[in-house]
Structures are given as structure tokens and as C-alpha cells.
Amino acid sequence: MAQGRKRRVWSDEEKRAICAQTRVPGVSVSQVARRYNANTNLVFTWLRDPRFAPDKAAEGTGTFLPVEIVAERGCPEPATPAIENRIEIDLAGGHRLRVSGPYDPEALARLIRGLSA
Template sequence: MARRTRRLWTDEEKRSICMQTTAPGVSVAQVALRYTVNANLIFKWLRDPKYRPAPGTGSEEAGLRFLPVEIVKEALIARPMPFAENHIEIDLAGGHRMRISGGYDPEALARLIRGLSV
């Protein structure tokens, strides 16, 4: 039988996780899956004024947005990509690949990669 270890969350991590539940179209269950934590624990944090997002501080108001991401299974044979200006391709852990075309915010991209690498 696998032994469960208890994860200790910092106050800042709890606030960040609670803030993510305020994004339009995002459920507490989705955020819980993202962090492999029970949704009931997030609901408990949301009841605590220390972690609950203040009214009007939703992710849209803070300038944060979730972008749609599509994970596609590719053939093992590498195929050349057509050249595109401002094109970046990143191989992530687990064999996933991220492609970005057009303009992008480097800081937002760095935060996204850090979030996906967790």
C-alpha cells in the first residue's frame, strides 16, 4: 500500500490557489485537480478570510487570464514546421511540446512554463 504524505501549503500558495478559483469558467474541482488536492480543502481555505480573494480581485481584474491549451499526441517522426515569425517551440517534461506563434509576453510565458513543470 502506498503511503500518503501530507503536503504543507504556504499562505502564499493557498492565496494563489484560492485566487485561481475566481477565473471565469474555472471550477474549484478543476483547480483541485491541477494541484492534486482535495476540493474540500480549497473550499475550507476559501472560507478563511486570510486566503479568500477580496471582492473585485478576480483574475480578470488582476490582468490574469487562463488561455486554452490543447495537448495533441504527435507521431514520433519529427516533421518540419513551416517558418513563422515570432515562433517558439518548447519541449516539456513528460514528452509534451508547447508551440507559440505570434506575439507573447515573455514573463507570462515563463510563469506558464513554471506552472506546467510542477
């Protein structure tokens, strides 16, 4: 006769605790089953059993959150569009020079003289 795993006996409290962990957002039933070295199908069987399934009535109950009412403030002014520093210069020979952002005018003048020469 082949020797298999020893059959684990779970108490009702352990089953409830394991089933409750499956209700945590982002946690899968297989993750919980692996954590307890249990078969995933066994945990699904427990979830179908009303004795062990997490209390769904507790899920449906709402909770009150604190709310603070403050005086209404005036509407904010619409944001003015950002002025973009951009220069386009058409050079002799069909070349176009585009400069975006901050620039040094003297360095730009030297560049244009160098490209035009």
C-alpha cells in the first residue's frame, strides 16, 4: 500500500478563519489554500458551506464616515496657458532653426552667423 499524506483535520474555527481570509481584496483562494497547505477545492467547498462562509450580511452593512461642511469658495480662475518660448528662424539655403525654451540671444546670434556663412 502506498504511503500518502496524513489527512489533516480542520476545526470549525480554523475553517472560518481560512474562509474569512479569502474575502480580503486582492487575495485569491489559492493563495490562502497554499498558506495553510490545504487543497484549493477544499477551501471552495468550505466557502459554499454556510457554517464556514464569511458573513455576507456584515459586508452589506454601511459605515458612516465623518463629513465636514466648509464655506464655499469662489471658483478658481481658469489657468492661463503657459507661454512657450519658441523661435523659428528660416535661414538661407532652405534650412530652418527652431529654438525652444530659454536661450542666450548673443549665443543664438553667433550660431546664426556661423550657419549663414
